[in-house]
Amino acid sequence: MTGWQVWLQDQPAHTMIALSKADDDLFALVTAALVLLDDRTGTPVDAWGDLRSVVLAPTVTAELFVNTDERTIDVLRLVWVPGLGA
Numbered sequence: 001m002t003g004w005q006v007w008l009q010d011q012p013a014h015t016m017i018a019l020s021k022a023d024d025d026l027f028a029l030v031t032a033a034l035v036l037l038d039d040r041t042g043t044p045v046d047a048w049g050d051l052r053s054v055v056l057a058p059t060v061t062a063e064l065f066v067n068t069d070e071r072t073i074d075v076l077r078l079v080w081v082p083g084l085g086a
């Protein structure tokens with residue numbers, strides 16, 4: 001995903017802050033997943049359509065808007081369900 005920029009909107013940013021305070025390991029996993037985004041089958045982000053829902057970790061999902069022309073990804077929503085799985 002070289003050359004792409006990932007932008008967190010307000011709600012995902014607040015969720016990441018809460019996650020960092022609660023679970024260092026999960027925070028690191030989600031951060032790595034955001035940096036290395038794909039659809040978990042190896043298809044690069046630039047092959048995606050505009051809006052996509054992805055699983056970043058077993059308890060964290062995100063709604064993304066992918067702008068292939070600008071090579072940007074806006075994280076519109078981040079859902080973390082604490083207390084489930086690992």
